[in-house]
Amino acid sequence: MIKIEVPTLAQRKKDIPILVDFFIKKANKDLKLNIKGISHDALGVLQNRSYEGNIRELKNTVYNSALNAHEDIIQKDNIKFDNTNNSTITMLDLISNLLDTQGIENAKNIYEDIEKDFYEALLKKSDNITHLANHLGISRSTLRKIIQKHKL
Secondary structure, X not given: OOOOOOOOHHHHHHHHXXXXXXXXXXXXXXXXXXXXXEOHHHHHHHXXXXXXXXXXXXHHHHHHHHHHOOOOXXXXXXXXXXXXXXXXXXXXXXXXXXXXXXXHHHHHHHHXXXXXXXXXXXXXXXXXXXXXXXXXXXXXXXXXXXXXXXXX
């Protein structure tokens, strides 16, 4: 047996700026945002954290901070740590923040993006259309139309 020791994020503080940049880019793609970066002060806050939840906690903190940002740069006051160590974003928070950042006039596009992502995630879990349609309580043909509509 080979034992591999991976240092904790607290032991790799110099990697945090690189990881933050990566997570900002990923949050932009996943959450349809346009965050350009993070302020020096905000990065300092992230670098001084102990990260009991390790890299997942950093990722969730960056995603939440991106959603809280009122500009295209994450600021220190956008960073909120979840002290329960369960840094999950609720669907309601996600939708509310998307509407705040993209505007109510883009509600239809936001809805379409969420619907597409939902069905794309379902199809990654199972490619059995009949099975998925049954779980959704819709007909197989309705599910096929949705899949075609989103070009999945």
